[in-house]
Amino acid sequence: MHVFEVLADPVRRRILELLARGEMASGEVVEMIGAEFGITQAAVSQHLKVLRESGFANVRAEAQRRFYSVDVAGLRAVDAWVGQFRNFWEPKLDALATEIARGKRERRNAPITKRRGKRA
Amino acid sequence: MHVFEVLADPVRRRILELLARGEMASGEVVEMIGAEFGITQAAVSQHLKVLRESGFANVRAEAQRRFYSVDVAGLRAVDAWVGQFRNFWEPKLDALATEIARGKRERRNAPITKRRGKRA
DNA sequence: CATTAATATAAGTATTGACTTATATTCGTG
DNA sequence: CACGAATATAAGTCAATACTTATATTAATG
Secondary structure (H helix, E strand, C coil): CCHHHHHCCHHHHHHHHHHCCCCEEHHHHHHHHHHHHCCCHHHHHHHHHHHHHCCCEEEEEECCEEEEEECHHHHHHHHHHHHHHHCCCCCCCCHHHHHHHHHHHHHHHCCCCCCCCCCC | CCHHHHHCCHHHHHHHHHHCCCCEEHHHHHHHHHHHHCCCHHHHHHHHHHHHHCCCEEEEEECCEEEEEECHHHHHHHHHHHHHHHCCCCCCCCHHHHHHHHHHHHHHHCCCCCCCCCCC
């Protein structure tokens, strides 16, 4: 399942927000999410499965308990994709990349101009 | 439609990547996306509608043509949500927030310790 | 070792949303 | 003003997925 499909579900987003505060046993997640969304243990378990299989959560077993925690892999993937566009609202550092893009665009229709300075 | 649902669709993600290179007329988008995904003009138009209604794209009319461009609003919203977790893999600047979270977690089960210093 | 606790899985259902074809709208142009 | 070009919308279909209930698995415990 693609990272953005994973985060498209509000329950999964909420679970991640809970895990951000520290690892939680499956049962704790079931309680909180159950209270907030009114869904069953099975449903929560299925969401946890999605999160773990898509790189958003890690599991650690302790007796019958499963402790879930945030796995950054998924979040980094999302961040990387959004990063493609970050220069659109944060021109500060990446001004060069922005310049290149804008240059390309404008040069397409621009009138021909004599260039001065070194040539190969 | 929630921002993450918007980006859950590969066609919409691709459209945004195209728009990142500069504004495009609807027709141009239809050509490129049609070629890549094999879908009709109507389908692309519907995706453009979603993008514009969810704050990911702006439209500008010129005669019968509609020129689409990236709107950062949606992307910023996504970035903000992911930002909640950024300290998980970028502890550098936000070390304080990370510290607070970790502290909370550990204090839960920690042995009681005498605290020193000012009190209210 | 039978029972209970904690979690996962199986199987079925219902809703959502991404398509399709067909049609409407809007504008320039002969 | 009729027509063609560019785009949007309407209506219907189909597949994906988020649920449900029921059951399986695994481990501690009396």
